[in-house]
Amino acid sequence: MTLRSTLITCLLVSICALLLGTGCLALRPAPADPNAMNQPVFEPLARGDFVTIEAISVNGQTAPGKSLESAIDNVREYFAGELRLAEGKPVEVDLGDDGALSMKQFESILAGAKNSGPFSIVVVIAPDLEFSDYPAVYSFGLSSNTAREKLGDTTPHRISVNAREFDRRVPTIPLFFSARDGWEHMITHELCHALGVPSDKSHAWMNGHCTRPGCVIYNRSDKRSWAWDVLHLGPPNKLCNECEREIRAVQSAAKEQLLDHEQSYDLARWAKPIYLNGLSWILATSSNDKIRNGERAVELATRACELTEWENDGFLDTLASAYAEAGDFDSAIEYQTKALKLAEEKNTEEYRKRLKLFRGRKPYREFKR
Numbered sequence: 001m002t003l004r005s006t007l008i009t010c011l012l013v014s015i016c017a018l019l020l021g022t023g024c025l026a027l028r029p030a031p032a033d034p035n036a037m038n039q040p041v042f043e044p045l046a047r048g049d050f051v052t053i054e055a056i057s058v059n060g061q062t063a064p065g066k067s068l069e070s071a072i073d074n075v076r077e078y079f080a081g082e083l084r085l086a087e088g089k090p091v092e093v094d095l096g097d098d099g100a101l102s103m104k105q106f107e108s109i110l111a112g113a114k115n116s117g118p119f120s121i122v123v124v125i126a127p128d129l130e131f132s133d134y135p136a137v138y139s140f141g142l143s144s145n146t147a148r149e150k151l152g153d154t155t156p157h158r159i160s161v162n163a164r165e166f167d168r169r170v171p172t173i174p175l176f177f178s179a180r181d182g183w184e185h186m187i188t189h190e191l192c193h194a195l196g197v198p199s200d201k202s203h204a205w206m207n208g209h210c211t212r213p214g215c216v217i218y219n220r221s222d223k224r225s226w227a228w229d230v231l232h233l234g235p236p237n238k239l240c241n242e243c244e245r246e247i248r249a250v251q252s253a254a255k256e257q258l259l260d261h262e263q264s265y266d267l268a269r270w271a272k273p274i275y276l277n278g279l280s281w282i283l284a285t286s287s288n289d290k291i292r293n294g295e296r297a298v299e300l301a302t303r304a305c306e307l308t309e310w311e312n313d314g315f316l317d318t319l320a321s322a323y324a325e326a327g328d329f330d331s332a333i334e335y336q337t338k339a340l341k342l343a344e345e346k347n348t349e350e351y352r353k354r355l356k357l358f359r360g361r362k363p364y365r366e367f368k369r
């Protein structure tokens with residue numbers, strides 16, 4: 001096709017799409033409680049943790065193309081920490097005559113997921129859902145926007161995808177917007193809900209959605225305006241500046257809180273050894289005097305070692321540095337020696353370097369990069 005005929009085709013298709021009002025994505029939110037707004041933006045992103053997204057396919061239903069991976073790439077830049085995709089074990093469920101997954105089945109799939117807790121997002125991709133008419137729904141508790149503090153540590157963030165509803169509500173615009181693009185947008189949109197933006201109360205009337213049409217978390221229930229947006233802006237897969245600003249503000253506030261000496265750490269919330277170890281390392285070895293806290297570092301690293309039955313050389317290495325920072329060099333030498341004994345070849349040079357320091361009654365300092 002020549003450039004001219006391509007342009008004419010595009011123009012005709014756009015006009016048809018607008019006239020028919022079919023080029024749209026009807027992404028309606030689950031009913032939200034306006035009082036539940038203004039929740040903190042998803043904390044792990046602010047603290048720089050590891051967040052795992054586990055996708056579970058029900059009866060062979062999957063996200064087309066690499067739409068799930070693309071969606072994760074879209075939100076990755078809003079995470080201070082690491083975002084990982086874990087392929088969940090596909091499940092086969094008896095969906096009965098209506099072919100739709102029941103809430104009970106959904107809950108049991110979640111219970112069987114490999115990942116749980118507030119550092120995980122479980123995405124269940126089903127051919128149809130009995131309990132929802134929306135293409136996709138994000139929730140943290142039993143209902144959307146349940147206050148996170150009230151929930152236990154094992155509840156993961158959850159996204160349910162309803163492929164049938166998606167097909168029914170999400171027509172494609174040839175050349176502009178494929179079904180795969182629709183899936184990418186839908187999953188990006190739901191992942192942004194998991195981040196908790198926009199958290200400002202002024203958005204409550206939009207049921208937790210942004211009020212700016214260029215934003216991925218804008219609620220696109222109006223078919224014509226959606227088609228208009230795609231044709232003019234392309235599929236909006238990014239947060240608007242305001243929403244992004246909200247995230248950045250929470251990230252820096254959380255960082256300050258994290259390093260606040262007066263703040264007490266709830267060990268249950270830092271249940272995973274890797275988080276305890278990461279925080280302890282910063283508190284033990286930072287070259288910033290305002291950040292170091294030897295006592296706290298010992299507490300956190302001890303817990304990380306307990307949880308791994310004193311068999312992780314990296315955590316023992318952290319504990320040694322924490323003791324050195326707290327001024328207890330005898331313990332520092334003891335644990336550094338244990339770390340060395342457990343270590344594989346690759347770490348021993350670093351470990352020996354620190355052991356030498358501790359023998360000379362000196363703590364270890366991480367230099368700023």
Ligand SMILES: [Zn+2]
Pocket residue numbers: 027028029189193209219
């Ligand atoms: Zn939404």
Ligand SMILES: [Zn+2]
Pocket residue numbers: 198210211212215216217218239240241242243244
């Ligand atoms: Zn926005």
